[in-house]
Amino acid sequence: MKDLLVGDIGGTNARFALWRDNQLHAVEVFATADYSGPEQAIEYYLADQGVALGEVSAACLAVAGPVDGDEFQFTNNQWHLSQRAFCKHLQIDRLLLVNDFTAMALGMTRLKADEYIEVCAGDADAARPALVIGPGTGLGVGCLLRQGERRWLALPGEGGHVDLPVGNAREAAIHQQLHGQIGHVSAETVLSGGGLLRLYQAMCALDGDVPRHKTPAQITDAALAGEPRAAAVIEQFCRFLGRVAGNNVLTLGARGGVYIAGGVIPRFAELFLRSGFHTSFTDKGCMSDYFAGIPVWLVTAELSGLLGAGVALEQALHD
Template sequence: MSIQNDVLSFPILIGDIGGTNARFAILVDSYAEPKAFPVVQTADYATIDEAIQAAVLDRTSLQPRSAVLAVAGPVDGDEIDLTNCDWVVRPRKLISELGLSDIVILNDFEAQALAVVALGEEHLERIGSGIAEEAGSRVVLGPGTGLGVAGLVNSRRIWIPVPGEGGHVDLGPRSPRDFQVFPHLEPIEGRISAEQLLCGRGLVNIYRAVAKADDKEPAFSTPSEITAAGLEGADPIAVESLDIFVTCLGRLAGDLALIFMSRGGVYLTGGIAQKIVPALKNGKFRAAFEDKAPHRALLSAMPVFVITHPTAALTGIAAYARTPARFGVETAGRRWRGA
């Protein structure tokens, strides 16, 4: 059954649950702005049930009747494992323990895709040239704890999010310098996926590999340290690592733009993208994005934006909860109802 033909009952609990942080809000009705709650560190709670009770329900007199939760991982079955977090989402248990009557579970980057058509220009930072076609397909990707990817296509006047696990595609060397650095990258089960480079730990992976390639000792060990040193120009290894990061992100973004024919734009989201806007604007990202012969002209016409809204996924979920008929979200196997 599709939710667009069977709306949820207000108040609606909405949540964006990533590998490190979880963000919750309650949507009282279709007109009100979501009532937001403090960001939850997933490591602070043993289960999502405890987090919702302590961080949301214990802080308000509002009792949600329904919930739409976006989780970082594939939604498959009654027990949903998060990719980079120990939480397991059990919708039937949430219904019984939290007094809910209806739950829909989405992929977290499906929610990010929904946000793309819900955000205004004031929440978008343009990277390079290109003009977005109003009904053109779009791609969202975001390096964070992991690497999320989703598409958004317009068909029969509704927006259809396309969730997936695009962050786990292969990513290989291309330039002569890549062939010096890539042998020193830490693989997973013998391969280098995009997520092994394009996330927080991926930046550390790149930094260590650059240091090893040049037989130097790394000075930093965290993504924030490397990012800061790279942006400030304070450490040559960090500077090059950040350049490699944005170049590889540009290559992948260009690949995805071709796959989805993203004339509506490519959207970078998450905390890392927001922090490295100066690096994304130095030309290397856009050059890699457009370097897709024989389709360079096609890519140069596609715009790229960084989403700067701090809770973009919640904005997307709220838009969907208010007017589900605007979105073609398939809920078969992803919707649970109470007795």
């Protein structure tokens, strides 16, 4: 039986694994800058695993951006892919390209008990959609629908680019400060790694402070060490995330629960759990009671996108 290959390709790194018995095997991480394209990185990976060209029958790659047609240009790195040329080069019969947040959403179906933390208690309604939202390099937003005992549908979108919601005078002032600098203020403008730095700079400007930190990591470290300014920025970040997540729950009717994924929040999980996220999440006026009983989980798993690519491939081959 031929092998199956899965990949999760971001701006900086690409993760590859063999998919066997519905599980990941031999996960390796490659720097995208070290290879001219995905074919070259995968060829090296397969050789490292002792898998010859022609021994992989199908592959699924999770990629950042809308997937349409044969050609795909990666958003945050120099790679380009033609599906036909890819299959010919690697002697693969079938290539499935999926949006990276489609894979992330499908990865939620494979979480283990120690790979998520309960943020808000509740009982998920399995017949209703679940929301998957993830601040990382950008802000990913997706919807997960159960279609049977072992069948799932992930609906990707561009929800990270909706307008940043404002709930009070302070947030209105922050929005105005950002708008004056960059124009349109999307949710991703703030709710991402780079957005955390942008939020910090905007809050310093509003309060007449000189920014001391130059990277998101420095802000996070300072907040964890108890610096008031950095802690206030993290608190506001969490509150904005609550507003955006709550808006999406209402839009989708996501009583199936909310998964907070991505690489940003786990870096300050303790602060997040103590933050005003829940207050902002449920602050919806006459619809505030709608949120009673909707569970929220913080996902700490590192390979959800790669697992989701495996789930997508498994379902596609079953079809």
